Amino acid sequence: MNRKISEKLIEMLLFASAATAIIIVALILIFLVKEGLPIITKVGIIDFCLGMRWNPIAMVGDPTYGIFPMIVGSFYVAIGSLVLAVPFGIACAVFLAEIAPSWARSLLKHSIELLVGIPSVILGFVGLVLLVPFIKDHLGGWGFSILASSIILAIMALPRIISISDDAIRAVPMDYRDASLALGATHWYTIRKVILPSARSGIVAAVILAMATSIGETMAVLMVAGNVSMLPSPIYDILDPVRPMTSNIALEMSYATGDHACALFATGIVLFIVVAVLNAISHRALKSRMGVER
């Protein structure tokens, strides 16, 4: 019976390993809330999330903690990156799945893997030395901008959008393709009318996931966004700088103390919730797609 006991012990050990992930998530929540909640209750959740002024170290008067411009900034650069990356990424995915000869497919696939591997700090650095001066010289403004951030985030999002969309397109049954082609449709017409619509839910999931990742990305945007915590004016001016939530934390955490540090943890809470909601939506989209396939 010794054997039975050791079997049971091993199972318990494995269970403990498995439980680690959920314990870490719980600890993250506990610490974020412990550090961040006091300032939210002090300032008021509405004033914190919708406040326009972020002035944690006030020379005159009370410090203010309003992160609305940063929430807007996070969504702005993330949506901007999707506007660039989604059409381009889907085009690459269609190319991969439908028309690429095998040499081109393997070349592009390997390049994408290489692109995934490039650390975000290096992408941010290249943005800083190439993209920012380019925008400044040719399009105007300061260079550090929503546009620059969106482009860098788009480059980061591209591999994920391409590979998930590629999978989604390849999952479309061959019969659909054949049926359409047999009716005399051109390849492009078949792609547009049959294949892309069938792969739609998978692609949508990829896009939402990419958005969550973009909102959660720090280094790449930190180096090119300009980090001014104001709404762009006019609001559609993509050459204006912004400060996304992630940059806010990264920039100020090293010297923040007291309420200021708490406010950065509170920024982390908002960021966590936004990303978690987007991830949940994306997972639901992916699951429902699998459900249909089975």
Place this chain on the structure above:
Amino acid sequence: MSALISPVTADKAAKVVLWASAGIALLILAVILGYIVVQGVHVISLSFLLGSPRLSGAEGGILPAIVGTFWLMVVAMLSSVPIGIGAAIYLAEYAPKSAVTAVISFGVECLAGVPSIVIGLFGYAFLSIYLGFGFSVLSGGLALMFMVLPWIVRVSEESIKTVPNAFREASLALGATKWQTVRRVVIPSAIPGITTGVILGIGKAIGETAVIMFTAGSSLLMPMSLFDPVRALPYHIYILASEGISDPMAYGSSIVLLVMVLAINLAAIAIQRHYGRHYVRN
């Protein structure tokens, strides 16, 4: 539109656009890598790789950052690999279909989705302050562990699930216990996939910056123990570039980091190929 352009013309035009998209994707990659290499290759030398930095890194080498990165990886992997594989074995082989299992899987998914800067914040509050590890290799490595753990669980679970059930049946029918079966048949069959996943996990962790910013510290001295602060290579690049200390040094450091990532990815591919050849059935 379709009235003006014939379907055949549209088909041709579309294919041109698709080829162009793929070309542009390649071009972006080439520009990024090419630019860094061209700008930084003259910095690379033995004294750069093996020297200590001077003037905040404006001159000298990057050895402490390379060593720091290495030790962070060691701590992250030593902590995440056993736990991650254990969790994967539990989820793939033992877990009953219950609410508890669902919660665990959900936890893995959740952790995978936490933005790295939030993990950094948490690592600072929990490891550096609450547990008193300070800014150190230990704090940074454990924070990286939080980041790579879900990845390792996922890839290991996938590889374990691809092991044919026939192996498990055969082993059990010989009177093996469940754990004997897992240890002697399932894990050895899954090990190529797990190894590849772990190596790719290192590749992800090695370039990570936001997680270690407020956990590993930014000291440019050579770390002597687990409790010494270090400045990892990516963070070094960030500081060199964003504080305008030295762009050439940043390019040089970027090349080193890229080579590390590339080497890691190539190792993963090589392992996959090697085992792929030996273990393909029929």
Place this chain on the structure above:
Amino acid sequence: MSEIEIESKDLNLWYGTAQALKEITMAVPTKKVTAIIGPSGCGKSTFIRCINRMNDLIKDCRVTGELLFEGMNIYDRDVDVVTLRKKIGMVFQKPNPFPMSIYDNVAYGPRLHGVKEREELDRIVEVSLKAAALWDEVSEIPDRSALGLSGGQQQRLCIARTLAVEPNVVLFDEPCSALDPISTAKIEDLINNLKRDYTIVIVTHNMQQAARVSDYTAFFLLGEIIEFGKTKQIFEMPDKKSTEDYITGRFG
């Protein structure tokens, strides 16, 4: 009838709400070959997988009735499944050697059960491979991957692997269904030799095979046992109409 090794009394089995075995009552004689035949879905594989409790691996599988082995009910709460499976080995439908060397495949079971000395392992491997009529073909290449063997060799390796644990009973679950006729003939010869030392139960959808290798035959249909008796009698003068219909190829 000779001595009884395994006895089934009113055995019922459900997968969820679907009943797969109904009131199975039969006796498996010691050191004889008992064949179980019947059309697909008749429960013959389910029954054989009860004997070493491989059905435990299937969710929502429920068993009632008695299945006796060495005077114990196999489905008793305090039966140790691991020891049971050591005594009742099984050879599966598709050859399933582990992705290891030929030697390690055969040595797997003995090692599990604590044999460590190299000489002892060598001896067991040799004896088992000889008993499975594979020794002549692999004695020179024990370190080669088992996956490089042909299908028939793989199946004989699986038999050797089973014998290495020194079971009392060997269950064969359609062992030849994935093999060519020549390999099948070799396995059938082997089964004939093995019955000197082992009690054998073989499930097969091939009636000629049952007639060739078995001493006793049970005919299953829709989860019920229709007829059980000496093979000669079942094939030459079956009691039941449906047995005759099946054997003469009128359905199945």
